[in-house]
Amino acid sequence: MSHIETKCVQSGYRPKNGEPRILPIVQSTTFLYESSEQMGRLFDLEENGYFYSRLQNPTCDTVAAKIADLEGGVAAMLTSSGQAANFYAVFNVCKAGDHVVSSSAIYGGTYNLFSVTMKKLGIDFTFVSPDASREELEAAFRPNTKAVFAESISNPSLCVLDFELFADVAHEHGVPLIVDNTFPTPINCRPFEYGVDIVTHSTTKYMDGHAATIGGCIVDSGNFDWNKYADKFPGLTTPDDSYHGITYTEKFGKGAYIVKATAQLMRDLGSIQSPHNAFLINIGLETLALRMEKHCKNALAVAKYLKDSPDVAYITYPSLEGDKYYDRAMKYMPCGTCGVISFGVRGGRQAATRFMDSLKLAAIVTHVADARTCVLHPASTTHRQLTDEQMREGGIEPDLLRLSVGIENADDIIADIEQALKTIK
Numbered sequence: 001m002s003h004i005e006t007k008c009v010q011s012g013y014r015p016k017n018g019e020p021r022i023l024p025i026v027q028s029t030t031f032l033y034e035s036s037e038q039m040g041r042l043f044d045l046e047e048n049g050y051f052y053s054r055l056q057n058p059t060c061d062t063v064a065a066k067i068a069d070l071e072g073g074v075a076a077m078l079t080s081s082g083q084a085a086n087f088y089a090v091f092n093v094c095k096a097g098d099h100v101v102s103s104s105a106i107y108g109g110t111y112n113l114f115s116v117t118m119k120k121l122g123i124d125f126t127f128v129s130p131d132a133s134r135e136e137l138e139a140a141f142r143p144n145t146k147a148v149f150a151e152s153i154s155n156p157s158l159c160v161l162d163f164e165l166f167a168d169v170a171h172e173h174g175v176p177l178i179v180d181n182t183f184p185t186p187i188n189c190r191p192f193e194y195g196v197d198i199v200t201h202s203t204t205k206y207m208d209g210h211a212a213t214i215g216g217c218i219v220d221s222g223n224f225d226w227n228k229y230a231d232k233f234p235g236l237t238t239p240d241d242s243y244h245g246i247t248y249t250e251k252f253g254k255g256a257y258i259v260k261a262t263a264q265l266m267r268d269l270g271s272i273q274s275p276h277n278a279f280l281i282n283i284g285l286e287t288l289a290l291r292m293e294k295h296c297k298n299a300l301a302v303a304k305y306l307k308d309s310p311d312v313a314y315i316t317y318p319s320l321e322g323d324k325y326y327d328r329a330m331k332y333m334p335c336g337t338c339g340v341i342s343f344g345v346r347g348g349r350q351a352a353t354r355f356m357d358s359l360k361l362a363a364i365v366t367h368v369a370d371a372r373t374c375v376l377h378p379a380s381t382t383h384r385q386l387t388d389e390q391m392r393e394g395g396i397e398p399d400l401l402r403l404s405v406g407i408e409n410a411d412d413i414i415a416d417i418e419q420a421l422k423t424i425k
C-alpha cells in the first residue's frame with residue numbers, strides 16, 4: 001500500500017474473516033472487563049485497551065491511524081475540531097511562562113486562540129511574517145521558546161510556507177515545528193518530508209469534504225528527539241505524577257507525544273471526536289485523493305479565467321504561474337495546492353457585494369473546502385463593521401473575495417462567475 005490513493009481507501013480499518021466490511025461505529029462510552037485488576041492496569045497505562053471513550057475509542061483510533069498513514073507519521077489522535085487540534089498540539093509542549101514563535105499568516109480562529117486565549121493561560125506568542133528571513137526568524141526566539149507554528153498554505157491569505165527554512169531554524173533552537181496542513185491535505189503535501197515534526201488538521205475542510213462534520217486531528221512524525229532537549233520538555237521526559245510516575249519518552253518512545261496528549265489533555269479537557277463523526281470523516285477520506293485532484297484542476301481553470309478577465313483587479317492562487325508563491329508551491333506541492341482562490345473585482349467593496357449577490361451556483365457560506373463551490377466576501381460579512389482603512393490594516397482588501405472552488409464542472413463555475421461579473425459593469 002505505498003500509494004496515497006490506495007491508503008485513502010484501504011488504510012486504517014482492516015477487517016478479519018467474518019467482520020463488517022466497512023468501519024463499524026463503536027457507539028459506546030465504555031468497555032467491559034471481567035476483573036478490576038485488569039481495569040486497574042488499563043488506568044495505569046500498564047496495559048493497552050479501551051475503557052472509556054473520552055480517552056480512546058476504536059472507531060476514532062482507526063480513522064486517526066489512517067490519517068497518520070496518509071501523512072507518514074507514527075501516531076495520531078482525533079479531536080472535536082481543528083481549533084482543539086491546534087490548541088492541544090501546542091499546549092502539549094508548553095506551559096505558563098513558555099513562548100511560541102508563530103507565522104502571522106494563519107487562520108483567524110488560530111490567531112485568536114494564540115494571541116488572546118492562550119495568552120491568558122500564560123503562554124506568549126511572537127508572530128513573524130511567513131516570508132521572514134532566517135535572521136528575522138532567529139530574532140523571534142527566546143530562551144523559553146518551545147515550538148514554532150505555521151500553516152502549509154495559509155487560510156485565507158494563501159501563503160505557501162518555506163518549510164525547510166522554518167524547520168531548520170526551529171531545530172537549530174531545539175524545538176519542534178508544528179504545521180497546520182488543512183489546505184493542501186496529505187494528498188498534495190506531506191510536511192514530514194520537509195522536516196516538520198507535528199502536523200495538525202481541521203478535518204472539517206477537505207478531509208470530510210462534504211461540510212457535514214466538524215473535526216480535527218494531530219499527527220506526530222515521531223522524529224523529534226525530546227530527550228535531546230529534555231530540559232525544555234519536562235512534561236515528556238520526566239515522571240508524570242498523575243500516572244504513577246511514568247515518563248512518556250521512556251515508556252512510549254516515538255509514541256510519547258500522542259500518548260501524553262491523550263492521557264493528559266484529552267483526559268482533562270475532553271475535546272473528543274464522536275465515533276459517529278469519525279465514521280463520516282472516514283467516508284470523506286476514501287475519496288480525498290479524487291476530490292483534491294478535481295478541486296485543484298477546477299481552481300486552476302477558474303484562476304486562469306479570472307487572471308485574464310478585465311473586471312478582475314488582482315488574483316492570488318499559488319498554483320498559478322506568476323503568483324508570488326508559485327515557485328515555493330512547485331517545490332513543496334508540485335501536484336497541486338488547494339481549491340481556494342482569493343481575488344478582487346474592479347469597483348471596490350460595492351462591486352464585490354453586487355458580484356457576490358449575482359452568483360447563482362456559488363453559494364455564500366462561512367465555509368471553505370467542500371464539494372460545493374462557495375464564496376465569502378469578508379468586507380460584507382465577517383468584517384462588515386470595519387472601515388476600508390481598518391480592513392487594509394488587517395491585511396484584507398475591501399474588495400477581496402475568497403472563492404472555494406468545488407468539484408462541479410469547471411465550465412459551469414466559470415459561466416456563473418462570468419454572468420456575475422457582467423452585473424458590475
Ligand SMILES: *Cc1c(COP(=O)(O)O)cnc(C)c1O
Nearest residue numbers: 081082083107155182202204215
Ligand atoms: C477551519 C480551520 C481551522 C479551524 O478548524 P475547525 O474545524 O473549524 O475548528 C484551523 N486551521 C485552518 C487552516 C482552518 O482552515
